[in-house]
Amino acid sequence: PEVVSGPGVNPACFSPWAEDTKYFQWEEREGPFKIAVVNGFVGNGWRIQMVKTAKAFAEDPAIKDKISEFKVVSTGTDAAVQLGAIEDFINQGYDAIVTIAVSPDGFDRVIRLADRNDVVLVPFDNVLDTDKVMQVNEDQIEMGRMYAEHVLAVLSSQGKTSGKLLEVRGLAGNSVDRDRSRGIHQVLDESGGEWEVISVVGNWDDGTAKKVVSDAIAVHGEFDGVLAQGGTNGVVQALLDTGHPMVPMSGEAENGYRKALAKYATDGLKGISIGQSPGLVAISMKAAISALEGNVMPQLISVPLPVATYDELKDGTNYWSDLPDNFFTVNAFPPCDVYISGPSIMAQTEDNS
């Protein structure tokens, strides 16, 4: 693509990450387009919801006519296979490839190939450490910051400006875990309070999270707040089962966690829920099509964080008390005309496939 100057098209939807974000422009071409989604690992709820969202969005009347061929593959955690899949789609003459990278690095070759063949490559969610491709993501550091700001705010409203906090981290070595934790610690450091932080590794997994939180409570006693970034159902369960008082906490956007927030807010579980949305895939597909149509696009597109605090929860709107725990609630992005709510994807009865 050519590096051009901004502003880009539809900035409400494709908002640039920062002021100094570059802009790209590809040569305009005739639709409809061949688009592929190259997912990595598929064995967790988020990825499944993402794949379903992609499929549903490809059928959305707004873009259906613009897509001539649409394929989704999952490559597993193997970097070589994912690179191979992308390269394969380039060889097959696809116009755009949307992907969740299995590693933030290592895509130099396919980026070069995509450029040579004028293919639009759009990594999202796990983005790449490069500014050579157009990418779509939520700001993970900001998410960490908001987690911590919320918990500190609730605590200070209770008159606490120092104390003991439990941080429940995600998968070791993952950049999302790193960034969220970084954001959290920035805020804690800036707050000037005396915060003793105990970190445990919950792997974003309910069972593991519950176990390590229970252990931490058994060993360290009571905490004033919990800064979790995943596996939040397990964290809540651990609080309940150990009889730990309900304290302010942070967490992802699964339906189960929001149900718990709604239920236990009055007991003190004054939490914040911000999630990485599986709907990012839809925005990425939209961005890819927009780029193919010759529009000016920001290199790094920031999707607004879908925040909900305990006092903002409304049954049937941003959580569903009668639906399963595992799906991710936030999926609608009005500025982008993307309205694929969690329930419509994950709680459908089996006939609209």
Added chain:
Amino acid sequence: MNDYKKSLKLAIGQNMGFTVATVGLLLLWLLYNILHPGGFSSAVLIQNTNESVVIVFVAIAQTFPILLGGLDLSVGAVMTLANCVASALMSGSPIQILIGAIITLLTGTAFGFLNGMIVVYGRIQPIIATLATGSIAIGLALFIRPQPGGDVDGDLGWALTNDLYELVYTYGWWDADAAWFSPFAWIPVPLLIIIIVGFGIWLPFKKTVTGRTIYAVGSSESAAFMSGLPIERAKLTAFTMAGFFAACGGLYLAIQTSSGNADMTQAGSYTLNSIAAVVLGGTSLFGGVGGAIGSLVGALLLRMLSFYFRIMSIDPLLQPLIEGVVLLVAVSLGALRTLRTKNRLRLFR
């Protein structure tokens, strides 16, 4: 002539698994190229081989311990460790890069040697010893690369993951457009790497006494001992070779991705896939039968499966299921032989 035919028949009969796998691979590969819009082109071949190099190396690595009748559950982890080491060292001047590559290979080799020492002198079962050392390898990899990253020389990455033309062009060894060169220019470098490193080491190695001892130990350790074969040397060599080839895989992955990633799940899946590849290639898990070329074929077969998902329209959420079932069916095909065995005592080994 007649004798030649008889030899061939014997060889096929004695390597049934390998023969079936090879024929199967060829058929699947032909069909794939027919179905692929860009089939039978250098670009597709480059892509196919690029995707396969690492698993091929790791599968070759796994072959040695399996021939011995053991198993190396650390190959994926050692590959990852080498990948991280390479990502830290493979930049700078050509000499520095070369030294980096050598250190990477040495790291994996040394780790394999350590596995061998534990198995031989600690007399711990390989499967469980390497389960533990695999953990250690991943730990070390995480120390080196707590987060994915590193910058391996980009030109190198580009040159080694394309055809010969790009390699020559990138480094300007000679005129890449020379007429004499054009018949070879399309050959993918990764294919050459597999053939040169894999076959170049394996074929001679098989003809050494140590190589043959590995087979003998896998087939009957007591017979090997009674025959005065160097058993300990063979075991040490087998695990060292496993470390070396795993490191080759890690090194190539670093070149291919210009980075290192201490990814535990990826390491685990490489280990398990390597076992599947070795078995698909006709090597017996009991040891003594098979070889690295079979593992190469097995690894390619394993990869072939995912190639098909990209040229056919299959519901993405059904793909993992299909993949699992196909693997299950493929490994059960060997059972056909079992069901034909007329003497049930032969089933126990």
Added chain:
Amino acid sequence: MNFPTINISSEDKPILIASGFILVILLIGTGYTLATQGTMPLLTVNYLLQQLQSGAFLGIAAAGLMLVILHGHIDLSIPWTMTAAAMMATTVGGELALPTGLAVGVCIGLVNGIGVGYLRVPSMIFTLGLDSAMRGLMVAHTGGYAPADTATPFMRFLASGKFMGVPMSVFVWAFVSLVIVFLLKKTTFGKSIYATGNNEAAAYLSGIKTRRVILGAFVVSGVCAALAGVLLAGYSAKAYQGMGNAFLLPSIAAVVLGGTHILGGKGKYIGTLIGVVLLVLLNSVLSIMQMPEAGRQVIYGTVIITMLLVYGRGQKVTS
């Protein structure tokens, strides 16, 4: 519990050493908490019971796996057996949740048993294949049916409830242990397992239906993994994709650290029990010490190697 009295033989050595090691781990952990907080929470009944509670899932899975390892086979399908059982249990829900979960375990065990025992595909590879097939099935299941994932109250009670101050899951684990000990020591099935594990040809020629014995062991392993999965869902209050992934390698390690020979034929259940406790405590103490993942992996591997070296090296082949 009616465990045999301990007299020191080569089979008991691992058990004694592992027990000693458990004490060492507790002491190190206590030393750490004393130094950092001045308290000794690790030696409280509460903490230990909690470890047993969360160790129960690993313990139950390892108990079943042991029967398979006694044959010299291995069951790599444990992770997705756990997950599939848990997910199917919550999908069906209600009173049928637990039976459904266990039925999933039986089915997976049967398929494994047929593949390994009857078709004679190496277990290493067959169970691996079934594991990925089950993963595929669960992905398709979640994607196609949006299943309910909330654990039933009974599952929650079994996993997190307490009876006389002791977590229910500890009772479940104890019950499973008793059943396994009974199977191994007192039944013809148990004798057949050891015989088949030692020399399948001889066992077959002695008129033992070795294929059925293998099948039986895989079914037990499947059921145990399924029970562990259902309990884990009860513990986390819901079932989710990939919930069993963390259990495979530790359960193999626990069985082997307990002195069961990986090539089959030899091993006592109490060893497995102690192996599980050891690993659970080791993990917990490392977590308390906030050991980063890298160090944790290195320590984990080193502990296994060291202990096996201490157990005494295997026999050299001479004839």
Added chain:
Amino acid sequence: MPQSEPILRMAGISKSFGATQALQDVDFSCFTGSIHAILGENGAGKSTLIKIMSGVLDPTAGELFVEGGLVNFQSPTQAAKDGVVCIFQELSLVPDLSVADNIFLDSPPKKWGLIDKKTQREQARVLLARIKCGDIDPRALVKDLSLSRRQMVEIAKALSKKPKVLILDEATSALSSQDVDTIYGLLGELKDEGVCCLFISHKMHEVERLCDTLSVFRNGKHIETFAKGAKSDDEIVKLMIGRTVDAQFPAKPPPKDYETRLSIRDLKWERQLKGVDLTLGRGEIVGLGGLDGQGQKELLLALFGVLRSVEGEVRVDDQIVHTGSPAEAKASPTNFALVPEDRKTEGLMLPMSIADNLMIASLDKISDGPVVSPSKEKEAVANGIKQLEIKVGSPHHAVSTLSGGNQQKVVIAKWLCTNPDIVLLNDPTRGIDVGTKQEIYKLIRALADEGKSILLYSTDYDELIGCCDRVAVMYDGKITVELKGDEISETSIVSAALNIGDTPAHQKPGAMQ
């Protein structure tokens, strides 16, 4: 005896395994150009002795001299370099490698430092031709050969090392008589070339035919060495077991007509069984003779339900039966028992206890439903041990701690615990010493007297002659000749086995096309 310098001399050699003293202060010499037999009961220490000579084991004490020089072998390869080469009792062939690979396993011909397969193949061909085994393809895998062919390969392998001292540890136990003749010829040649052959065998007639010098071992001690003919058979046996053996075989009852219990008609399986007809009476001992590999083992396995797709008819007590597995075969109505060919791989769970091994075939008899009853088990174990007079320290010791003969008794006792009607024996005395053999013969006769029917396959003619009421000789998958009473003699069995037409006995119709 040539009184030159011995080619190999042992002085004060002792060897102990833990508490077991396998060899005690042994002095032993042997000389070039001689065939020297080493005799002794099971567990006398013969194998241990030669393992020390050939570098497999280190002696606990003592010295070893080869051609007058002190040696200290660390491995079989070193021993082979000094010309001491051994063919072991347990085969040392690698099943998954080719014949040629096996023959030149540790020192192959090389080209540019790598194994030269082509030369290796040609040299193998030459060696095989020398032992008249030109029919063995050097490229074939050893696992595809029959046991007797494998032993021939083993011998070729030893010859390839150009031995000065060639040791055969029961190397002829599985050979067919044709091959045995070849080996005899070969040993004669080697003797003339000045090679010293040490020969271990439990078959007295082999020793008699071949050897010029005999050494007897007992309980790890070298008892005596003497020239052939210096002592009578009875004296030798007395030296070996420390007592006299009156009659080796128990008396046979006079020939009579037995009530038929098992009748086999036109039994076919693959290419090994081509229509076997045979009957077996109540209380009768029927021997199966013939060259090795004529289908005798397959016949036993087919009856026992091990082979798949067997055609033909098997009747027990006039009822047609079909045995699909050993489990079915051992149950009523057939009540078969099979003592298999190789006790180590097919008969025993070596690391398990004697008690467990004894009970494993009769678990249903010691249990209530699925639960084992400890009291019944204890009683049954004690019975089994008593019935066969197995020498055990404790029934809880591993069966691997027993000597070969006692291990074999455990296998037999295991089957007696099931109280079988028809006992199939596959060479039950292979590698077993005279004393134990005698006990086993007595036992077989006692079982027959109890009314059990016995089908005994043996490679030893003496055994067939001494033990059986009737002998059926197999050739090429069929029973060609049946011998009864006085017809049973070495000549008649041998000629029937070789399918030479002039047998006096009942030629089966259609047996020879």
